[in-house]
Amino acid sequence: MVAALLKMVTLFALSSLLILNGAIGDLICEELPVELCAYSISDTGKRCVLENYLARKGMVKYQCKTSEVVMETMSGWIEAEACINDCGLDRNVVGISSDYLLSPNFVAKLCSQPCFSYCPNILDLYSNLAQAEGMNLRDICIRGNAVSRRALYILPKSSGGVDGGAAGTAGEGNGAIGAPVGSPLSSPAFPFADDGSTTAFASSPDNF
Structure with missing residues (x-):
């Protein structure tokens, strides 16, 4: 006791x-x-x-x-604890394994705006794990963002889906990929702009 x-x-x-x-x-x-x-x-x-x-x-x-x-x-x-939650950890x-980088759900959380903007320890870890596997974390996030937007675009409206123009709000409230630029969580360090293009990264961009 x-x-x-x-x-x-x-x-x-x-x-x-x-x-x-x-x-x-x-x-x-x-x-x-x-x-x-x-x-x-x-x-x-x-x-x-x-x-x-x-x-x-x-x-x-x-x-x-x-x-x-x-x-x-x-x-x-x-x-x-905030980074543990925001990065899906x-x-x-x-x-210590890179296996989680193969999970779309994990990548979505890892590349989310709150995680990428405020959790340099986590980004350093998974950036190095990705490099050890011959991958680049920036590219992984860009591909994940593109897949997320494409999936939202093809969802039928009858099932609650939205058209491509509203895809940027899909992560609102839970930090998922595509949180709209200008939202309270928005930061220049987030890797994706609202149009899907890359923006500046947190810390040193060359590291990711």
Whole structure:
């Protein structure tokens, strides 16, 4: 009971820090609770990774470990809950993999305006994962945006679809691709203009 209460207090304290700022000094991956492991960065700049192992009686347990994947521009960082939600992530994900880039639904969230504008840690991770697979995150987002608009254009109006002229509002309210330029979430860093063309990227455009 005491251990559970201490764990809750620790999680609450860390979560409170996330609301104010994602940066935390002296962050050691192995000391993080598993609930905050994925997408965190140690104070040495190495990414934390959630791993599982087989314990006694066949039980699967989880632990937070320090990976060899380095984030060069950030350290001592626990990703904010807003970015976890906006980028379509799951804190319980095990390992670091590019497989999610094959999912249209995940790409739509990753390339959404809130994620691309305000979550540089996530963009750096998946940009590097894409490059390791011989892909480019910018191209992945552009293709995903084009597919999204084309799908909206061909939806029959009887099923609630809209014509091509209104496709830009499809993501309104949930951060999906195609959020209209000029909306409260709009930013010059978002990779797509309302006409589908690319605009300036967050951070350094050459990195994505």
